Every structure is written in structure tokens, then in C-alpha cells.
Amino acid sequence: MQMSNTLLYTGLLCAALLTSCGGNKEEEKKDEESVSARGAVSAMKEMAEQAEELQKNGPVEAIDFRTLKELLPADADGLARKEANGEKNGAAGMVISTANAKYANDDNSETVELAIVDGGGSSMLMGLAAWSMIEVDKETENxxxxxxxxxxxxxxxxxxxANKEGEIAVLVAKRFIVTVKGRGMSMxxxxxILEDVDLSKLASLK
Incomplete structure (x- = not known):
């Protein structure tokens, strides 16, 4: 995950939360909007508390990406691993370490991208896993x-x-994010495939 995407995602999330809290007084009287506003305020409060905690404790040095690469499974529920790579980068004292792998069947009708990211316990984590501090539950015919x-x-x-595409991400030990994106397959x-990653071992890394 590149730094620019992280910052963009963080900005969009904050904008969405602020929008939910905004509006004129007449609109805020509506029950549905009031519930949404309360949810947004709660999320922003949790983000502020986590930011304060992170500032108090200070960032933890990100795990070497080579160690994270060792947790990438050689086989993803029957799909062969085609490539694996990793990197560590950052700015302004915020460093993240990432390991990525791609998997596919013989005709590429099923493909998977798997990523393990260590935010090092820094404020960067709030952008990488902002979804962990809000509640989302939406369903459509698609x-x-x-x-x-x-x-x-x-x-x-x-x-x-329709496209048989999906993704799932989990937050481990308040610092690691594991994401699996699949195409041409069921959820x-x-x-x-996520279960092929040893999350307990990941959680134990220091």
C-alpha cells in the first residue's frame, strides 16, 4: 500500500465523518441522521483517543519485511504463489513494513493478492485500518x-x-493489517485463504 493511497484514504474518511456531523439544525432533528451523527462522533472520539495513546506510548519499530514475507503462504487454498515481495518505507518518522504475494490458478480465472502490513503502532495505523474504528453494514443486490x-x-x-470479487482485512495486535483480495471466487x-496466514504467529512478533 503506497503512502499516497494511505493519506488519501485517511482524508476521505475524515471528510466523511465531518460531513455526517454537519448539516443544518433542521436536518439534525431527523432520527436517522441523528443516529448517523452520533456514530460519527463516537468514531472520531475513538480515533482521537487512539491518537493520544499512540503519542503517549510512541511508535514501535516496524518489523523487517523479510520476516513478514516468511508468513506468506506458499499455497493459497490450492492456488500457487506466483510472486512475493516486500518493502519498508515512510516519512516524518512514520514507517510501515509490507509483504505482498500474488496467487493464481493455471488459467488465471482465480487470482489473489495478499498483503501483510506493519504500521509499527504509529498514527499511520489510523489511516491503514480506519475501518476498525467505525461500523459499516451495507447490502445491495450486487x-x-x-x-x-x-x-x-x-x-x-x-x-x-456480479464480478465475483471481494476482499477481507483483519487488524492483528493493534498494529498488523492482513488483507486478501480475490477475483473469480466466492467470499x-x-x-x-486468510486462514492460511498464521495470525497467531504474526501477533507474537515484536
């Missing part, structure tokens, strides 16, 4: 998007029924 939990970990997932398979 698919769905929601936040929740997968086992002990906060999760975010979305799926497009059940995407989740099973």
Missing part, C-alpha cells in the same frame, strides 16, 4: 460491505456478486 470480527480480530469485508474461499 453485494455487501461490512465491518465485524473474524475470530478474535476486527475485520472489514466487501464482496461484488468463503477468500476467507479460507
Amino acid at each position: 453485494g455487501y460491505e461490512k465491518t465485524g470480527k473474524m475470530g478474535d480480530y476486527k475485520s472489514y469485508e466487501k464482496y461484488d456478486n 468463503d474461499k477468500i476467507k479460507s
Whole structure:
């Protein structure tokens, strides 16, 4: 995940939250909008509390991406790994470490991108996993998007029924984000690929 995408995502999230809190007094009287506003205020409060905690404790040095690469499975629910890479980068004292892998079947009708990111416990994490501090639950005839939990970990997932594309992400130990994006497959398979990653071992890394 590139730095520019992270900053853009953070900006869009903040803008969306501020919009939810805005509006004229007449609109705020509506029950539905009041509920939305309260949810946005709660999310912003949690983000502020986490930012304060991170500032107090200070950032943790990001894990070497080579260590993260070792957790990338050689096989993703029957799909062969085609490539794997990693990098560490950052700015203004905020450093993230990332390991990525791509998987596919023989005719590329099923493809997967898997990423393990270590935000190092810095404020960068609030942009990378901002979804962990809000609640989303949307469903249409084309698919769905929601936040929740997968086992002990906060999760975010979305799926497009028409294109058979989806993704799931989990936040591990308040610093690691594991994301699986799949094309040409069911959400059940995407989740099973996430289970191929040893999340307990990832959580134990220091």
C-alpha cells in the first residue's frame, strides 16, 4: 500500500465523518441522521483517543519485511504463489513494513493478492485500518460491505456478486493489517485463504 493511497484514504474518511456531523439544525432533528451523527462522533472520539495513546506510548519499530514475507503462504487454498515481495518505507518518522504475494490458478480465472502490513503502532495505523474504528453494514443486490470480527480480530469485508470479487482485512495486535483480495471466487474461499496466514504467529512478533 503506497503512502499516497494511505493519506488519501485517511482524508476521505475524515471528510466523511465531518460531513455526517454537519448539516443544518433542521436536518439534525431527523432520527436517522441523528443516529448517523452520533456514530460519527463516537468514531472520531475513538480515533482521537487512539491518537493520544499512540503519542503517549510512541511508535514501535516496524518489523523487517523479510520476516513478514516468511508468513506468506506458499499455497493459497490450492492456488500457487506466483510472486512475493516486500518493502519498508515512510516519512516524518512514520514507517510501515509490507509483504505482498500474488496467487493464481493455471488459467488465471482465480487470482489473489495478499498483503501483510506493519504500521509499527504509529498514527499511520489510523489511516491503514480506519475501518476498525467505525461500523459499516451495507447490502445491495450486487453485494455487501461490512465491518465485524473474524475470530478474535476486527475485520472489514466487501464482496461484488456480479464480478465475483471481494476482499477481507483483519487488524492483528493493534498494529498488523492482513488483507486478501480475490477475483473469480466466492467470499468463503477468500476467507479460507486468510486462514492460511498464521495470525497467531504474526501477533507474537515484536
